[in-house]
Amino acid sequence: MSTKEPILVKNIFYMLSYAYRELNRGEYAHLDRETFDNIHSLFAAILSAGIGRQIKQGLPREYLETHDNLTTVRGRIDISATLRNRISQKQRISCSFAKLSTDNLANQVLAATMQLLLRHADVKEKQRQELKRALLFFSNVTPVDLRNIRWNTLILTSRNRSYRLLLSICRLVVEGMLPREQHGEYRLAKFLDDQEMSRLYEKFLLEYFRREHPSLQVNASQVPWALEPGADDTSLPQMRSDVTLTDTHGHTLIIDAKYYSQILTRYFNKNNFRSANLYQIFTYVKNYTATASTMTSGSVVSGMLLYAKTDEQVPAESTWNMSGNTISVATLDLNQDFAEIRARLDGIVERFFPEQAASESQAEACNQKAAREPRSLANIYAV
Secondary structure (H helix, E strand, C coil): CCCECCCCHHHHHHHHHHHCHHHHCHHHHHHHHCCCCCHHHHHHHHHHHHHHHHHHHCCCCEEEEEEEEECCCCCEECHHHHHHHHHCCCCCEEEEEEEEECCCHHHHHHHHHHHHHHCCCCCCHHHHHHHHHHHHHHCCCCCCCHHHCCHHHCCCCCCCHHHHHHHHHHHHHHHCEEEEEECCEEEECCCCCHHHHHHHHHHHHHHHHHHHCCCCEEECCEECCCCCCCCCCCCCCCEECCEEEECCCCCEEEEEEECCCCCEEEECCEEEECHHHHHHHHHHHHHHHHHCCCCCCCCCEEEEEEEECECCCCCCEEEEEECCEEEEEEEECCCCCHHHHHHHHHHHHHHHCHHHHHHHHHHHHHHHHHHHCCCCHHHHHHC
């Protein structure tokens, strides 16, 4: 059975850097220069760096409903509990009130995730010490069972919006763990399963094209069905592309990112590409062609299935002309130097959008030339 090729740990950091722009900030800059031989140490380093910054700013606090027996009234009086105090000869008033506290769900998840990583043997000593130092500031945070966290219900407010990256890392850590323990230690699956890696892979591709090719319109657009006017589409499934690239001429490339342990399927002793995936991208392309408002004379719509490479013997790219549209199946090797990954993705843009790629290259060359040439004081003050 074919298996997914291993991914260089450094490449996961680069993918995360594109998917979450916060990783390009100063507190994470040193991670790019460090070497990590396992994903657990990388995640521990990201968490300790981000939490360290939060500690300097102060951990986010939220108003939490608190119940306490007090000597003076605060908030609302709990009559029943106060009467019980009197019966027990306790001179206390039972009150319910809102109190600013760091013991909120976001901080509970961070603390529990750090403890989870500390129990894993692969976390290196340097990252282990950093996590221990960070945990000292969570002494007032109540332990929480990470297996019961409903991640979609975590609400980021103006006070804890900077936790977006940190909580995303926590989710990757927790959902990479099997929900059971053996001999007191959490057992890991293949750390990031296909579902988690698939989400990261999709987000990475979208943000890479968005950041590196700003002259293109890049989004994860919804593709409408090409129906007759007035037709009811409420029972039809939504079609949403992972990445849609469009240039100023209306040329469009729809990319569907695929992260599987196997790219090919066996049918009648023959290896074939997955038929469901080909049907899907073909449907996207044909419906987009029929409904796109940006289509102009001479513009074309193409589609690509971009698989993360496995150890299967699959051509780097296969291309067909289907009913007037170009459909490609390509692979991206994530187990190579990131410069090669960059070249591969840039090559896709150069092939499908040659004019746009040429203008971007020209602009980049001008920027590099301007950076090398000394600037006059007049030009400096004119900026």
